[in-house]
Amino acid sequence: MDSPPFVTRASPLGGVGNFASRFLAAGELVLLDADFIPLPAPASPDVYESLGMSSAAAEKDRAAPHSAESLASYLSAFAGLPAASRERWLSLSAGPVPAPLSAKIAAVVAADPAAPPRAAAALGAACCNAFAPSALYLSGLSRFNHSCEPCCIYLHEGTGDAPGPISVRALRDVEEGEELTVSYLGLRLYAPRSLRREALRESKFFECGCGRCGKGGGEEELKVPCPSCHPRERRLEPEVEYEETEVEYVRVSEPPSADGVAASCPKSGEAIHATCQPLVVARAVCRQVFSHLACPPPSEEEAAADDEELLALASAVCGPRHSATCLMSLAALDRNLQRVNRSLALGEAPDELDLAEGIDSLGRLGC
Numbered sequence: 261m262d263s264p265p266f267v268t269r270a271s272p273l274g275g276v277g278n279f280a281s282r283f284l285a286a287g288e289l290v291l292l293d294a295d296f297i298p299l300p301a302p303a304s305p306d307v308y309e310s311l312g313m314s315s316a317a318a319e320k321d322r323a324a325p326h327s328a329e330s331l332a333s334y335l336s337a338f339a340g341l342p343a344a345s346r347e348r349w350l351s352l353s354a355g356p357v358p359a360p361l362s363a364k365i366a367a368v369v370a371a372d373p374a375a376p377p378r379a380a381a382a383l384g385a386a387c388c389n390a391f392a393p394s395a396l397y398l399s400g401l402s403r404f405n406h407s408c409e410p411c412c413i414y415l416h417e418g419t420g421d422a423p424g425p426i427s428v429r430a431l432r433d434v435e436e437g438e439e440l441t442v443s444y445l446g447l448r449l450y451a452p453r454s455l456r457r458e459a460l461r462e463s464k465f466f467e468c469g470c471g472r473c474g475k476g477g478g479e480e481e482l483k484v485p486c487p488s489c490h491p492r493e494r495r496l497e498p499e500v501e502y503e504e505t506e507v508e509y510v511r512v513s514e515p516p517s518a519d520g521v522a523a524s525c526p527k528s529g530e531a532i533h534a535t536c537q538p539l540v541v542a543r544a545v546c547r548q549v550f551s552h553l554a555c556p557p558p559s560e561e562e563a564a565a566d567d568e569e570l571l572a573l574a575s576a577v578c579g580p581r582h583s584a585t586c587l588m589s590l591a592a593l594d595r596n597l598q599r600v601n602r603s604l605a606l607g608e609a610p611d612e613l614d615l616a617e618g619i620d621s622l623g624r625l626g627c
């Protein structure tokens with residue numbers, strides 16, 4: 261494409277960002293970044309041994325956003341590059357990463373006697389800039405800031421699971437001078453504010469300063485079925501779960517008040533204690549949904565099985581219209597559409613079951 265319709269300059273969201281240099285119409289191609297360094301999939305089973313970590317600690321680390329395994333794979337990719345490419349990689353570096361990760365990076369670098377100079381800075385840059393499935397993009401893509409109400413979307417143009425070019429398109433009309441933003445959150449974009457912000461803090465190390473986060477309010481995640489209106493152990497009564505009776509929600513305040521009260525029933529005014537079991541269970545299910553979306557199991561079969569289980573659990577504990585339940589329906593729909601897409605790309609008829617399940621998910625989401 262001709263020179264892209266944006267300029268890169270300092271951003272109020274932090275660091276630098278890309279700003280529209282002219283009006284952009286909805287759907288317009290903003291960038292096609294095909295200049296990337298692939299990052300290998302983690303394949304360093306010995307890294308935990310070399311770091312002297314117990315198997316339990318290793319397992320916990322594997323589920324974290326930047327595992328020692330992925331750091332070790334970044335390191336071997338960096339070490340294998342010619343000097344000029346290493347410089348380009350390092351040009352993505354935007355300063356030091358916070359302490360827990362920088363300590364882990366230092367340990368991984370120290371455990372590799374062949375680590376090249378500036379390896380720690382390279383690993384920090386990779387953690388902040390890698391795009392799934394796993395590559396560093398060098399011609400503009402990495403300079404798009406995140407917003408929870410993005411005006412652009414990025415799309416993988418490659419086929420299969422290997423990294424390929426990524427395109428960026430405008431999601432709506434964009435005025436000249438407006439900052440072009442994308443979402444780093446995948447499906448978690450539809451999660452409520454506190455969970456979105458936590459994910460960005462943990463994986464990308466920034467406090468989201470976007471307009472949607474600034475608005476506050478409407479925080480569906482802090483709602484759970486009222487334990488007073490729906491007395492129960494864990495699951496909602498079947499007639500509530502299947503929507504014959506409407507679910508009454510309470511808003512949970514965090515942290516609870518000094519006397520441990522987290523909410524009050526909007527009907528009876530009864531104070532609901534933070535340790536009340538249905539409330540604790542519902543909060544735990546919301547967290548589980550979110551961490552599943554952040555780190556689904558690598559095998560598609562396992563991920564799909566977890567989707568199904570969590571969807572049923574969220575619906576039973578939080579109700580069929582709760583944001584956690586809707587997020588799991590979306591995840592199931594997303595997986596479904598990917599399979600349908602793959603069939604279509606291969607010129608095959610999509611699986612009828614996938615289509616039926618997709619329609620079912622749409623129905624659940626009220627589309």
Ligand SMILES: [Zn+2]
Pocket residue numbers: 407408409456468469470471472473474
């Ligand atoms: Zn935000």
Ligand SMILES: [Zn+2]
Pocket residue numbers: 486487488489490508525526527528
């Ligand atoms: Zn109530």
